[in-house]
Amino acid sequence: MVRRNKKRISRKTVLVLIILAVFFLLFAKLVYVQIFLHGKINEAVKRMVSRKNIKISKRGDILDSRGKILASSIEKYTVFLDPKIIEDFDKVKSILSENGIKVKEKSLNEFRKTSYVPVVFNIDADTVDRIKNEKLKGIGFESRYLRQYPEGRLLAHILGIIGSDGNGLEGIEKTCNESLSGDSIMTRAIRDGRGCIIQDEFIDKTRICGRNVKLNIDRTLQFIAEQELRRAFEKYKAKKAICIIQNPKTGKILAMVSLPDFNSSDKIKDLGILRNSAISDIYEPGSTFKIVAVAAALELGKVKFTDSFYLEDGKYKIAGHTIKDDHKIKGNASLSGIMEQSSNIGMIKIAQKLGSGNFYGYIRKFGFYSLTGVDLPGEARGLLKDVKNWNALSLPAISFGQGIGVTGLQMINAFSAIANDGVLMKPLVIENIGKADAATKAASTESAIAMHAMGTKEKPGNGMAEGVFEPKEIRRVVSIETARRVKKLLKSVVEFGTGRSAKISGYTVGGKTGTAQKVDPVLKTYSAKYYTVSFCGMVPAMEPEIVILVIIDEPKGSSYYAASVASPVFANIAKRVAEYLGIKKDDKNESSF
Structure with missing residues (x-):
């Protein structure tokens, strides 16, 4: 009996010990999981029930x-x-x-x-x-x-x-x-x-x-410029076309068009079309560049407004080359006559009085061969040999805008310096960038x-x-007196010279045409077939509120001169822009055109 009881007790003891051992193992496992695997399990649960966004x-x-x-x-x-x-x-x-x-x-x-x-x-x-x-x-x-x-x-x-x-x-x-x-x-x-979102962090x-x-860009002005420029671009089957409208007093860019263009919402296949020709493409400006030599010579007293120049009857031999004038002037011509008829020979003689060193210095003062600092990517600096490397043809050629490479933005900025009484401004596309408040920061x-x-x-x-991008003065290029004299010359170009097709009803206009030969990519010489034509002008002529540049690259047709291709486009744009901006009419003698 006693033995049976002992056996029962020992069995109970073993059973209890087994149960205790199981509980101990479970407890040990629980402790291990809670302490040592807590991090891993927590991350696993997070991955199951949450999603990072x-x-x-x-x-x-x-x-x-x-x-x-x-x-x-x-x-x-x-x-x-x-x-x-x-x-x-x-x-x-x-x-x-x-x-x-x-x-x-x-x-x-x-x-x-x-x-x-x-x-x-x-x-x-x-x-x-x-x-x-x-x-x-x-x-x-x-x-x-x-x-x-x-x-x-x-x-x-x-x-x-x-x-x-x-x-x-x-x-x-x-x-x-x-x-x-x-x-x-x-x-x-x-x-x-169940996989449904029950909490989404707000x-x-x-x-x-x-x-x-x-931006300083006015959508309506941009539309006007683009519409008129596109008409000419398609009419003349041009390679490229550019138009820039600038406020000369502040440097603000009111419109800037480069053709061909693209739709920003579309998928772009040809990355080359993204290039903004107005600031990235370099071209030889031709006669629009003549304002530089004229302004510099007047400023330094190398020529006077009343000086007269012999124009060699339209042919001038220099350094083994013959320079010809398209508009031949017999005998002598005044400074006004040289600008009105866009005489290359007259401009060479002005530049010769100025000298290479002085001319080079004023080219740089007007902002050429320098970045303007415009708030757009991809701006080109231009092309200009150091004056130490100029040859016998450099001064003559550059005086009438050949042998130098500029951008459209540099060109209009130089004209705006004259329009702004001799002060060169930094071109501004951005008006302001919205400020961040404390919460945003x-x-x-x-x-x-x-x-x-x-x-x-x-x-x-x-x-x-x-913040706001305030107008910034870069430097004074020429005096107020010199700037006004150049403006008078530009006004006479439109009234009596090659720029007559740039006239607009009710307003005086000052400006300059430019017809530049392009270098033939095969022959590596100036072509008789390919030209870049341009017109840069200001309205009103003596107290300008706007300056407009029009460039047509490689126009096709019976005429390739700026006077018949670029100037009329300028006139169409300038008239609509002046009326839209409410610029006060200043020409009392509208019958003159």
């Missing part, structure tokens, strides 16, 4: 000088499915179909191992809200912003384009990329056991949005910390300062 900020708008939107971003969504947690595919398919979204089950089967299967792109917020209200398991949404350019081709080279990563590649989009882009921050969406998007950029700090934690690189950009 990078909130991309809304890119800032680009506005014209009157506040009209030229570029903006709209939020669009991508709908994606998670095949791993979809329970009722038919219901998902039905709801999506009701919202115009078709889903093929075959595509889900092919991506069964992934939790991200995009089914539709670029849908609007209203559609997203309707789908979210159904609270279906396995449906997710990602937002992104699409850049839109409501004016189409208008201002294409000014605005530029953005890349697939949302960063600016050309134009203002590139120049102001950092300011326009704003900030990106990381958020987390929480899902329940972000005040206004705190991270990009800043708006306002705080969000920027938060996003920087989040991006650093994620290993995200900062956006490329040039860090342009926010």
Whole structure:
């Protein structure tokens, strides 16, 4: 009996010990999991119930000088499915179909191992809200912003384009990329056991949005310039065409057109078309460049307004070459006569009195062979040999605008210096960049910390300062007296000389034509077939409020002279621009044309 009881006790003891051992092992396992595997399990749970999202900020708008939107971003969504947690595919398919979204089950089967299967792109917020209200398991949404350019081709080279990563590649989009882009921050969406989102971290998007950029460009002036320039571009089947409108007193660029152009919203196949010819292309200006030698000679007292020059009966031999005038003047001609008839021989004689050193110095003072500092990417410096390397033909050729390379922007800026009584201004495309408030700056700090934690690189950009871009004086080039004398000469060119077709009703105009031979790319000599023609003028002539440059590259047709090709385009643009801006008419003798 006793033995039986002992056996029962020993069995009970063993059973208890086994139970205690099991509990001890479970407890030990629990402790191990809680202490040593806590981090791993926590991360695994987070991955199961949450999804990290990078909130991309809304890119800032680009506005014209009157506040009209030229570029903006709209939020669009991508709908994606998670095949791993979809329970009722038919219901998902039905709801999506009701919202115009078709889903093929075959595509889900092919991506069964992934939790991200995009089914539709670029849908609007209203559609997203309707789908979210159904609270279906396995449906997710990602937002992104699409850049839109409501004016189409208008201002294409000014605005530029953005890349697939949302960063600016050309134009203002590139120049102001950092300011326009704003900030990106990381958020987390929480899902329940059925896969439905139960908590989505709220972000005040206004705190991270990009800043708006306002331009000096006037959309209406841009339209006028582009419309008139395009007519000439197509009429003459030109290779390229350029028009720039500038306020000479402030340096503000009111319009800038380069043809051929593109639509910033389209996919660009030919990257060469992105080149902004107005600031990037170098051309030989021809006779528009004559203002430099004339202004310099007058300023230094090398010639007087009343001086007379013998023009060699239209033929002048120099350094083994014969220079000819298209408009032959017999005997002598005054300074006005030389400018009115655009005499190359007369200009050579003026430059000879000036001297190579002085001439070179004033070329540089007018801003040639230097970057203007315009707030656009891709500006060219131009071409000019150092005066030490000039040969016997350099001074004569450059005096009438051959043997030197300039940009359209440099050319109009030089004319604007004369229009502005001798003061050269920095050309300005941007009026202001919107300031960031305290909330935006705080969000920027938060996003920087989040991006650093994620290993995200900062956006490329040039860090342009926010605020207003005030007019900036570069230097005084010539005196007020000299500038006014040159303006009188330019006025006489339009009234009596080669610029007569630039006249406009009700306004006095001062300007200069330019017809420059181009170098034949095969023969490497000046061509008798290819020309660049231009006209640069100011309105009103003596107290200019606007300066306009028109360039037509390689016009085709019976006439290739600036007087018949470029000057009329200037007149059409100047008349419409003057009326639009409300410039007071100053020509009381309209019957003269």
